[in-house]
Every structure is written in structure tokens, then in C-alpha cells.
Amino acid sequence: MTEIQNYLLDIEGTVCPITFVKDELFPFFLKALPSLLSKYQYPLQHNDSDAALQTLSKFPEDLTESYDKILAHLNDLVARDIKDPLLKQLQGLVWQAGYDSGEIKCPVYEDAIIAINRWTSEGKKVFIYSSGSVKAQKLLFGHTLENGKSVDLNPLISGYFDTLNAGMKNETTSYTKILEETGLTAENVLFLSDNVNEVRAAFDSGMHSIIVCRPGNAELSEDDRNKFKSIDDFSGLV
Numbered sequence: 001m002t003e004i005q006n007y008l009l010d011i012e013g014t015v016c017p018i019t020f021v022k023d024e025l026f027p028f029f030l031k032a033l034p035s036l037l038s039k040y041q042y043p044l045q046h047n048d049s050d051a052a053l054q055t056l057s058k059f060p061e062d063l064t065e066s067y068d069k070i071l072a073h074l075n076d077l078v079a080r081d082i083k084d085p086l087l088k089q090l091q092g093l094v095w096q097a098g099y100d101s102g103e104i105k106c107p108v109y110e111d112a113i114i115a116i117n118r119w120t121s122e123g124k125k126v127f128i129y130s131s132g133s134v135k136a137q138k139l140l141f142g143h144t145l146e147n148g149k150s151v152d153l154n155p156l157i158s159g160y161f162d163t164l165n166a167g168m169k170n171e172t173t174s175y176t177k178i179l180e181e182t183g184l185t186a187e188n189v190l191f192l193s194d195n196v197n198e199v200r201a202a203f204d205s206g207m208h209s210i211i212v213c214r215p216g217n218a219e220l221s222e223d224d225r226n227k228f229k230s231i232d233d234f235s236g237l238v
């Protein structure tokens with residue numbers, strides 16, 4: 001592998017445990033949802049500057065004609081872990097209160113914190129590409145737990161990509177778009193993710209691409225292990 005100058009990082013299952021998202025972020029969102037949705041009139045009125053209402057208004061009208069329908073739809077998306085860009089926008093808005101109050105802090109893996117600090121101190125660049133919205137990404141890195149304290153890793157991040165500004169993560173065109181947006185050359189970029197389909201899509205764009213196998217991540221098939229390099233943590237990359 002040529003000397004890597006730029007890192008593009010997935011979040012869930014790569015820089016933090018899947019359990020943080022499933023057992024903390026998603027329940028926080030689901031708990032807040034009834035009270036959030038009850039603030040609005042149904043069928044949804046679209047003439048308000050409220051950010052959550054604006055996001056809700058982008059769902060198909062048949063889903064927002066009643067409180068019960070949109071509540072059931074959002075619960076279903078979360079239960080099936082559907083990476084719906086509108087759901088992800090809404091989640092970012094809701095999580096803000098949890099981060100602000102101190103209830104939510106992200107347990108970014110220590111090896112990831114060390115690597116991000118090391119790479120940036122060497123003049124290399126770190127970018128994020130997650131299904132979570134850019135807002136949610138900034139909140140997460142802005143409230144990262146390091147040795148029991150909350151730290152802000154955002155000053156170390158050169159750019160953020162999500163499904164709205166780049167496209168779906170299992171499509172090669174999304175990685176090509178990120179290369180165009182950043183002006184980076186594919187062979188100077190290493191993408192790290194727990195998801196084989198994302199690693200394959202990035203690889204097909206010309207980027208270097210490695211599967212990250214954290215505890216609790218999906219098992220890799222023999223075929224995937226043979227096709228792609230995999231690592232357990234970032235320690236071998238610094």
C-alpha cells in the first residue's frame with residue numbers, strides 16, 4: 001500500500017461500538033419521539049421554520065397524515081435499522097438535547113482516538129462518512145469520552161459526509177463524489193468500515209479499503225476475508 005495521506009472513517013462498528021448506537025442513541029430517540037411528534041398538527045402543516053417539522057414534512061404525505069402513522073413509521077425504520085436519510089436527519093436533531101444535557105457521550109475506541117490524533121499531527125487528514133447525519137456526526141465527535149472526560153475531536157476532522165451530501169454508502173458513486181468534493185486522489189485514501197458492502201464500494205472507486213472487525217460486529221464470510229484486508233483495531237495503522 002502506498003503511503004496513505006487521508007483516512008475516511010465510518011462511525012458505527014468502526015470508531016465506536018454498535019451497542020452505543022443500538023442501546024443508547026436509538027432508545028434516546030424513540031423515547032423522545034412521542035413528545036416531539038405531539039407538538040405538531042396533523043395532517044402535518046408545512047409552514048414553520050422548526051427544523052424537526054421541516055424534516056418531517058419531507059416524508060410522503062400519506063405517512064404524515066396522522067400522529068399514529070408517522071410514529072409507527074419511524075419506530076419501524078429504527079427497529080429495522082433502515083438508513084433512511086430523513087430518519088437520520090431527525091435523529092441528529094433529537095440527539096442534540098441528549099448531548100447538551102450530558103446524558104449522551106460517545107465511547108470512541110481508544111485506538112481510534114490515538115490514531116486520529118497521530119494522523120493529524122503528522123499532517124494527514126481524517127474525514128468521516130457515516131449514515132448518521134453530519135449534525136449527528138459532529139455531536140458525536142464533539143462529545144467523545146476519553147479517559148472518563150468529554151473531549152471534542154471535531155478540530156481534527158477535515159470533512160463530514162452522510163447519505164444526503166454523498167449518497168448511500170454501498171454505492172461506488174458516493175465514494176467517487178467524496179473524491180471529487182475533497183479533491184483527493186483515490187490511491188491516497190484509506191476507507192475503514194465494519195460493513196463489507198461499503199468496503200467493496202469504496203474499493204471499486206479506487207480507494208484503499210479495509211474491513212474493521214470490532215467486538216459485536218457482523219461475522220465476515222470466508223469469501224470476504226479472502227477478498228479484503230481486515231483489522232481488529234487501528235493500532236497497526238499508526
Ligand SMILES: CSCCC(=O)C(=O)COP(=O)(O)O
Pocket residue numbers: 010011012013021025083088091129130131132133136137140169
Ligand atoms: C453518526 S451517529 C449515529 C449513528 C447512526 O445513526 C448510524 O446509522 C451509523 O451508521 P454508520 O454508517 O456510521 O455505520
Ligand SMILES: [Mg+2]
Pocket residue numbers: 010011012013014193194195
Ligand atoms: Mg458502520
